[in-house]
Amino acid sequence: MKQMISLKEIERRAYRSTFQDGIYDILFGMIFLILAWIPALDKVNIPRTYGYLLILLPVLMVWIGKRQITIPRLGAVEFGPTRRTRKMLFLIVVAAFFFLNMPLLLMMGDGFGGGLLEHAGIPVAAGLVVTPVIVVAGYFLDCPRMFVYAALMAFSIPQSSFMYDFVGWPFNSVISLGIPGLVILIYGLTLLSGFLTKYPRLKAEVNHVGQ
Amino acid sequence: MSVSNEPGGYQLTELDRIIHEPARYNIMALLYVVKRAEFLFVQNQTGLTPGNLSTHVSKLEGADCVVIEKTFVGKVPRTFLSLSERGREAFEDYREKMKVLFTTPPGAQSPPGSA
Numbered sequence: 001m002k003q004m005i006s007l008k009e010i011e012r013r014a015y016r017s018t019f020q021d022g023i024y025d026i027l028f029g030m031i032f033l034i035l036a037w038i039p040a041l042d043k044v045n046i047p048r049t050y051g052y053l054l055i056l057l058p059v060l061m062v063w064i065g066k067r068q069i070t071i072p073r074l075g076a077v078e079f080g081p082t083r084r085t086r087k088m089l090f091l092i093v094v095a096a097f098f099f100l101n102m103p104l105l106l107m108m109g110d111g112f113g114g115g116l117l118e119h120a121g122i123p124v125a126a127g128l129v130v131t132p133v134i135v136v137a138g139y140f141l142d143c144p145r146m147f148v149y150a151a152l153m154a155f156s157i158p159q160s161s162f163m164y165d166f167v168g169w170p171f172n173s174v175i176s177l178g179i180p181g182l183v184i185l186i187y188g189l190t191l192l193s194g195f196l197t198k199y200p201r202l203k204a205e206v207n208h209v210g211q
Numbered sequence: 212m213s214v215s216n217e218p219g220g221y222q223l224t225e226l227d228r229i230i231h232e233p234a235r236y237n238i239m240a241l242l243y244v245v246k247r248a249e250f251l252f253v254q255n256q257t258g259l260t261p262g263n264l265s266t267h268v269s270k271l272e273g274a275d276c277v278v279i280e281k282t283f284v285g286k287v288p289r290t291f292l293s294l295s296e297r298g299r300e301a302f303e304d305y306r307e308k309m310k311v312l313f314t315t316p317p318g319a320q321s322p323p324g325s326a
Binding site for chain 2: 007008010011013014017074075076077078079080081199202
């Protein structure tokens with residue numbers, strides 16, 4: 001052998017193959033887009049709560065997508081205790097973060113506090129609260145692209161404030177979160193398309209082991 | 212592994228020869244780093260054809276290195292592969308031997324760290 005094969009690299013490649021389907025990217029893209037359009041609900045007198053609840057829809061789509069699209073094509077795998085521990089830690093940190101920050105998140109989203117929050121509440125809330133969650137996800141789930149998504153979300157704060165002078169409220173939020181959301185969504189759909197082509201669904205399990 | 216004092220006199224055991232084959236080594240390396248994996252996942256990761264993978268897995272099962280678990284998820288049959296305890300030990304032992312082999316200068320009488 002030219003060099004000993006790195007077991008760590010094999011494990012990392014196997015782990016990262018489970019999210020080359022683009023489903024998580026589609027999730028983040030849709031969350032960005034929903035957050036972008038929530039302020040616009042005020043224009044049509046729809047409570048923002050419905051917008052926040054809409055975020056559950058892409059989360060549900062991830063759950064369904066993994067079971068109906070990814071696993072039948074890629075195969076199921078159970079990783080070792082280290083990965084399971086990291087995933088559990090991630091879920092605990094995210095749950096605690098949202099639980100502790102949800103009231104603040106909602107108030108900021110409604111413009112409570114005035115100033116920048118009055119016309120850029122959603123991007124500020126997303127940038128300050130959701131961004132750390134995405135960074136944590138990128139670290140614990142070993143997915144480097146999430147750091148880029150976190151940076152895009154953080155950048156929406158100054159961008160939204162800048163855009164306010166040109167397009168006003170609520171379109172400053174729509175643009176500052178909507179454009180990156182659309183880019184991420186398109187990237188996710190591209191990954192999904194490639195995944196479906198690379199891993200066609202088998203009609204029946206093909207193996208002769210144990211026969 | 213029995214090690215002779217002749218230069219290059221390493222002798223692999225029969226189990227080592229089973230693991231030594233590149234495709235089987237890749238299969239065992241993948242199963243070593245996960246708890247268990249579906250046949251399809253192993254096939255995708257190793258790039259082997261289903262028939263080829265079946266043949267190698269059967270050989271590993273025959274050597275008591277791999278455990279094959281056939282189950283149903285709903286009405287869909289699924290085959291899961293995992294390393295047995297013996298398989299893990301054999302794989303670790305094989306890797307250790309290869310490290311010694313590659314770090315011992317040619318012609319050395321007593322490889323460092325060998326029994």
